[in-house]
Amino acid sequence: MHMEQAHKDIAPRLRGLRDALDMSVEDLAAKTGVTPEQAALYEAGETEIPVGFLMKVAQACHVDLTVLISGVEPHLKGYSLVRHGEGLSVERRKDYDYKSLAYRFSGRKMEPFLITVPPKKPEDMNLVVHSGQEFIHVLEGRLELRLGEDVLALDPGDSLYFDSQTPHALRGLDDKQAVFLDVIL
Structure with a gap:
């Protein structure tokens, strides 16, 4: 696709x-x-x-x-192994590239994604709000996360857990993309 x-x-x-x-x-x-x-x-x-x-x-x-x-029913119920580079691409737009990391597992309680965010100007960041909670763990690059009134800079290895109903926006820092694990409940 x-x-x-x-x-x-x-x-x-x-x-x-x-x-x-x-x-x-x-x-x-x-x-x-x-x-x-x-x-x-x-x-x-x-x-x-x-x-x-x-x-x-x-x-x-x-x-x-x-x-x-x-359009395909997930079928694995015991476990789901997704090898490097095999995540199901969910959405690609100017803002983010999402890859679902558990798309084969039936009856998931959470949605883990590998997300790549490009660098952008602060004024080009789009705040989003959705239900649930979110856990982010930075793998590569530096990530700026606007969370309500706060502006946080996360380095590789840094993690953040937050309420997804708080308006949030993301961008890569230092003119480089940031790659991170994002788990949404």
């Missing part, structure tokens, strides 16, 4: 899932915290679909995130 086209592949699965559950766009929007207009836009396949929205759809509809992303 070309990542630039991922939303075009995911959109019909979103629509099909909602139809299968006899749920209106308004119902899905209410359960996922977006406007009905935004939910309809995601279903139309005309715009990128944030991974946070997909996670909320998966939770609200009691399906696995992997099913929405890839």
Whole structure:
């Protein structure tokens, strides 16, 4: 799947899932915290679909995130080994490159991602908010994380656990990308 086209592949699965559950766009929007207009836009396949929205759809509809992303049922229940470079690319946009590290494991309670964030100017950072909690562990580069009013600089080996409902934004520092493990609950 070309990542630039991922939303075009995911959109019909979103629509099909909602139809299968006899749920209106308004119902899905209410359960996922977006406007009905935004939910309809995601279903139309005309715009990128944030991974946070997909996670909320998966939770609200009691399906696995992997099913929405890839259309394939995860099947491993005992363990799931993902070798270096094999993570399932979830979303690629100007901001982040996400790779799911547990996409084959059925019934996950958390979503671990390997995320690469490019360097950018402070004014180009986009604050996001979503439900749950988040754990970040920096692997490469230096990461700036804006968390509410605080600006934190994390070095390789540094970790941070926070409430995802706090507005947050990320960027690589020193004109280099930052790579980190991000686990969302």
